[in-house]
Amino acid sequence: xxxxxxxxxxxAVHKHTISVLLENKFGALNRVAxxxxxxxxxxxxxxxxxxxxxTVSRMTLVTKGDDAIIEQIIKQLNxxxxxxxxxxxxxxxxxxxxxxxxxxxxxxxxxxxxxxxVEIFQGKIIDISHKTLTVEATGSGQKVDAIxxxxxxxxxxxxxxxxxxxxxxxxxxxx
Amino acid sequence: xxxxxxxxxxxxxEHVDVVFGYPGGAVIGIYDALHDISDIKHxxxxxxxxxxxxxxxxAKASGKCGVALVTSGPGATNTVTGIADAYMDSxxxxxxxxxVALKLIGNDAFQEADIVGITRPVTKHNYxxxxxxxxxxxxxxxxxxxTTGRPGPVLVxxxxxxxxxxxxxxxxxxxxxxxYIPHAExxxxxxxKAVALIAKAKRPVLYVGGGTILANAAEELTAFARKTxxxxxxxxxxxxxxxxxxxxxxxxxxxHGTWYSNTAVNYCDLLIAVGARFDDRVTxxxxxFAPEAKKIHIDIDPSNISKNVKVDVPxxxxxxKVLQQLLPQVTALDTKDWRQTIRTWKxxxxxxxxNGKYIRMQHVIRAVSDATGGNAVMVSDVGQHQMWMAQFxxxxxxxxxxxxxxxxxxxxxxxxxxxxxxxxxDMPVISMSGDGGFQMNLQELATIREHNVPVKIIILNNGYxxxxxxxxxxxxxxxxxxxxxxxxxxxxxxxxxxxxxxxATETHEVEGVVQQMLATQGPVLVEFKTVKEDNVYxxxxxxxxYHEIIDIPNDSSAPQTGEQESDLELVTIAKG
Ligand SMILES: Cc1cc2nc3c(=O)[nH]c(=O)nc-3n(C[C@H](O)[C@H](O)[C@H](O)COP(=O)(O)OP(=O)(O)OC[C@H]3O[C@@H](n4cnc5c(N)ncnc54)[C@H](O)[C@@H]3O)c2cc1C
Ligand SMILES: Cc1ncc(C[n+]2csc(CCOP(=O)(O)OP(=O)(O)O)c2C)c(N)n1
Ligand SMILES: [Mg+2]
Numbered sequence: 001x002x003x004x005x006x007x008x009x010x011x012a013v014h015k016h017t018i019s020v021l022l023e024n025k026f027g028a029l030n031r032v033a034x035x036x037x038x039x040x041x042x043x044x045x046x047x048x049x050x051x052x053x054x055t056v057s058r059m060t061l062v063t064k065g066d067d068a069i070i071e072q073i074i075k076q077l078n079x080x081x082x083x084x085x086x087x088x089x090x091x092x093x094x095x096x097x098x099x100x101x102x103x104x105x106x107x108x109x110x111x112x113x114x115x116x117x118v119e120i121f122q123g124k125i126i127d128i129s130h131k132t133l134t135v136e137a138t139g140s141g142q143k144v145d146a147i148x149x150x151x152x153x154x155x156x157x158x159x160x161x162x163x164x165x166x167x168x169x170x171x172x173x174x175x
Numbered sequence: 176x177x178x179x180x181x182x183x184x185x186x187x188x189e190h191v192d193v194v195f196g197y198p199g200g201a202v203i204g205i206y207d208a209l210h211d212i213s214d215i216k217h218x219x220x221x222x223x224x225x226x227x228x229x230x231x232x233x234a235k236a237s238g239k240c241g242v243a244l245v246t247s248g249p250g251a252t253n254t255v256t257g258i259a260d261a262y263m264d265s266x267x268x269x270x271x272x273x274x275v276a277l278k279l280i281g282n283d284a285f286q287e288a289d290i291v292g293i294t295r296p297v298t299k300h301n302y303x304x305x306x307x308x309x310x311x312x313x314x315x316x317x318x319x320x321x322t323t324g325r326p327g328p329v330l331v332x333x334x335x336x337x338x339x340x341x342x343x344x345x346x347x348x349x350x351x352x353x354x355y356i357p358h359a360e361x362x363x364x365x366x367x368k369a370v371a372l373i374a375k376a377k378r379p380v381l382y383v384g385g386g387t388i389l390a391n392a393a394e395e396l397t398a399f400a401r402k403t404x405x406x407x408x409x410x411x412x413x414x415x416x417x418x419x420x421x422x423x424x425x426x427x428x429x430x431h432g433t434w435y436s437n438t439a440v441n442y443c444d445l446l447i448a449v450g451a452r453f454d455d456r457v458t459x460x461x462x463x464f465a466p467e468a469k470k471i472h473i474d475i476d477p478s479n480i481s482k483n484v485k486v487d488v489p490x491x492x493x494x495x496k497v498l499q500q501l502l503p504q505v506t507a508l509d510t511k512d513w514r515q516t517i518r519t520w521k522x523x524x525x526x527x528x529x530n531g532k533y534i535r536m537q538h539v540i541r542a543v544s545d546a547t548g549g550n551a552v553m554v555s556d557v558g559q560h561q562m563w564m565a566q567f568x569x570x571x572x573x574x575x576x577x578x579x580x581x582x583x584x585x586x587x588x589x590x591x592x593x594x595x596x597x598x599x600x601d602m603p604v605i606s607m608s609g610d611g612g613f614q615m616n617l618q619e620l621a622t623i624r625e626h627n628v629p630v631k632i633i634i635l636n637n638g639y640x641x642x643x644x645x646x647x648x649x650x651x652x653x654x655x656x657x658x659x660x661x662x663x664x665x666x667x668x669x670x671x672x673x674x675x676x677x678x679a680t681e682t683h684e685v686e687g688v689v690q691q692m693l694a695t696q697g698p699v700l701v702e703f704k705t706v707k708e709d710n711v712y713x714x715x716x717x718x719x720x721y722h723e724i725i726d727i728p729n730d731s732s733a734p735q736t737g738e739q740e741s742d743l744e745l746v747t748i749a750k751g
Pocket of ligand 2: 556557558559560561583584585586608609610611612613635637639640641642643
């Protein structure tokens with residue numbers, strides 16, 4: 001097997017965040033998801049929602065592949081008749097957010113510690129009962145991963161994650 | 176006007192002259208609206224698959240859009256093979272399917288099938304019409320999408336209640352879609368790069384595909400090849416784009432292409448792909464395909480560029496337009512040595528077979544080629560005969576070789592030839608099938624008889640699923656598993672349908688029977704009983720490289736019982 005050092009740069013597999021604007025038409029999500037499964041492309045997350053223009057939806061995809069595969073994915077997305085615009089945000093400066101709801105089984109003893117972690121991550125407690133506590137966490141995918149990792153030692157009962165949404169950043173310079 | 180009436184009026188607006196279809200409950204209203212219409216001929220096929228292949232045959236032979244109309248549920252699912260076939264081969268057709276009433280969709284209603292979901296991966300685009308007010312515009316858009324850019328099948332699903340609702344009919348004059356804008360012209364920067372590469376080439380080859388025919392660019396391509404002196408090889412779908420009587424022609428390349436075209440591609444220093452998609456039947460192992468060549472690729476579908484083989488100069492655009500742009504910028508190349516080398520290869524490794532007392536498929540095909548001078552629309556099926564048709568018929572006009580290449584759908588030929596015959600009256604339309612494929616859609620004999628469609632139907636009967644038998648012989652130790660096949664008495668079968676039937680069992684009868692077939696008015700069926708076991712060569716086994724090519728062995732077309740080795744006569748032909 002080739003080690004990372006031996007793999008030519010263009011064959012290295014990278015994660016890409018791709019933003020797609022589509023005609024807001026019946027079945028648009030199916031067309032995109034169907035294309036990914038028909039072609040056997042990796043699809044880590046997919047989100048879709050309305051935009052400022054009611055006739056247009058925005059889809060944000062997170063996928064993985066080498067340069068050739070990503071090029072094909074973008075071409076195939078463009079080929080769909082309802083596609084208006086495809087942007088691979090990976091090479092641009094972009095903002096991304098993901099939201100997770102994390103339900104944790106708690107006891108009176110560990111509750112303070114959990115709440116402390118939530119606070120560090122600037123999460124919110126949105127539901128509480130004698131036996132559980134539900135956290136809302138937002139941030140980059142990495143940040144959401146991190147809070148989940150920190151909460152893992154406790155008893156996580158359920159997680160719901162939205163998948164990523166992203167937009168290109170307009171601000172130029174250091175953030 | 177009701178939706179059904181709007182549907183019919185819209186087809187008239189699209190200048191649709193023939194619809195291949197099959198009625199049922201969900202489209203009974205549409206059929207009622209068709210009842211008194213004389214501008215559109217409706218051809219009742221005997222199976223919905225036949226209707227779609229007929230629409231494909233019509234489209235491939237004419238360049239216009241083919242149309243099929245079927246009912247919901249089983250009617251719709253029966254179209255799937257034809258639609259997938261059209262998708263793979265970029266055939267412009269619009270398929271209208273009936274659907275249960277909107278309010279019943281999702282209820283497992285009688286004869287409900289989610290045909291929009293089922294066909295999503297095999298259509299260029301599809302629609303479910305939910306509002307009668309959108310019907311006319313949707314039909315307009317469907318024809319536009321099917322026929323522009325890279326053509327392909329479009330399906331429009333028509334719920335029964337929508338077709339009964341009323342609205343004012345107004346057919347849009349034009350289509351404007353902000354999300355779909357095909358580009359015809361090639362980018363000047365890329366064209367300049369191409370011109371520079373062409374000027375430097377010593378051993379160039381034009382690799383011409385179906386896109387050239389889809390773009391109606393055979394004339395431009397021919398002019399381009401002749402102006403630059405570049406030898407031409409075509410794919411299975413490119414046959415007819417360049418006259419195979421021209422010395423620059425090398426016939427087909429690929430798995431069963433000519434020895435010399437594959438050899439030329441292997442040693443060429445410039446490969447110009449023109450509306451061809453680097454299919455695996457053509458490239459074999461992709462990293463070893465045309466290894467010494469710089470590659471230029473003209474294609475209208477950007478996703479086909481550098482998909483299988485990385486190219487140096489991509490030109491996204493319509494073949495016709497791009498060749499028109501390139502033509503004034505290129506000059507004659509000195510390819511004398513290169514052409515001489517190719518001529519030598521042609522002499523040393525021609526297409527060949529050994530003729531004997533019993534009929535070789537190659538011989539029948541050559542006889543039809545000679546008898547028609549290439550002035551025939553040849554519609555092949557899938558199998559050994561298909562490959563020999565590509566090799567031994569000399570194609571001189573575009574749209575005279577119709578075949579199922581991408582999906583390789585057995586049963587294509589008979590219904591497709593019927594569709595082609597509705598589009599073309601200037602040349603005989605000749606269907607050629609193996610005994611296997613013929614039995615897959617033979618129900619259309621009734622349609623052909625009913626409308627007296629003048630197709631000449633040839634069955635090349637080797638009593639085997641020959642192509643599979645060949646693979647079992649070569650790669651599976653000759654363990655023939657379920658490939659020998661009983662068939663009916665085809666002459667009697669034809670007669671049962673009221674179609675004259677002819678038969679030839681020995682080689683000396685072939686020419687006469689071909690003449691008789693061509694002289695027959697209206698439909699006629701001819702069975703050629705051929706030798707059972709013969710193999711198609713040259714052959715580059717799947718996934719291998721040019722270096723593994725197996726040329727036609729000198730002992731192929733082995734003597735049959737009743738033939739002597741010494742009686743066999745070697746026949747050679749070279750394209751170009
Ligand atoms: C048993 C069997 C054996 C086969 N063996 C062979 C073989 O030996 N050799 C062989 O060649 N084939 C063979 N085939 C066929 C093969 O599978 C493919 O169908 C065929 O090679 C594809 O042809 P093509 O590249 O011309 O592309 P097509 O399928 O004809 O596609 C057309 C291309 O042109 C482009 N295009 C369309 N319209 C335009 C336009 N207006 N302008 C520009 N570009 C356009 C499209 O985007 C596409 O890339 C075989 C098939 C079978 C069933
Ligand atoms: C619908 C369908 N089923 C199966 C196949 C696989 N297949 C490819 S060629 C072939 C044999 C065709 O036999 P026949 O029609 O007799 O033609 P021959 O090869 O003998 O000329 C088969 C079964 C196919 N291409 N299409
Ligand atoms: Mg057979």
